[in-house]
Amino acid sequence: MHFPYLDIIIRSAAVYFFMTIALRIFGKKELSQLNTADVILILLISNSVQNAMVGPDTSLWGGLVAALVLFIINFIIKKLMHRSKFFSDLLLDKPEVLIHNGKLDFKALSRLDISHDELKEAMREHGLEHFTDVKLCMLEIDGTISIISEDKKNLKQTHYKRKHNHKILKK
Known part of the structure; x- marks a missing residue:
């Protein structure tokens, strides 16, 4: 049995974790004050990863599933960071x-x-x-x-x- 949105769920999770790692490597501190170039970069990144998340499924449901997956992963990551020093240290910079x-x-x-x-x-x-x-x-x-x-x-x-x-x- 093939769940029709499983591909979107896996792709969305992969993009989320890629973006989290990329922001950790390239510096979240730069996001505290966005300038024009930063906004353009964010818009281009979101456009470039859209197809990576939903693939050929451009339906409303496909987009909603991708967005829901991102919200759920973000919620889980925040809970893990709040409860675990390891995850917090891994994802957050130190003052x-x-x-x-x-x-x-x-x-x-x-x-x-x-x-x-x-x-x-x-x-x-x-x-x-x-x-x-x-x-x-x-x-x-x-x-x-x-x-x-x-x-x-x-x-x-x-x-x-x-x-x-x-x-x-x-x-």
Whole structure:
């Protein structure tokens, strides 16, 4: 007995896992602030994998089955990440310290391709002018830059959405 939509289910699952691995390799941090080129890439990828998921079945039911499979897999993956440290570590990046007690981590900044201008912009959004005023600056797992200031009476945290990098911070 052949289930008519089994092929679509298998294809959709394969595309989902391929895209998950590709985003892990190429960096989810870049998705925190989409620019025009990123949106075009996402649209082209979705168009290119559509046929890979549904094959020759271009019916409404074929598309709905593919979408349902993607939603179910996404739901299961999120539950596994919530319940299992192994899956969470496998799929999520770790937050990265960029500045600690006013000292920049040049290796992390270079590896993450975060420019001096990006750091200064994030600091200005928080009302800070000097690196020495920063108690802790982190690149969060969602790609935002969080800053906690050294000022005890004005201790607050802000988030800065990363934009595409133009310069790499030099040592």
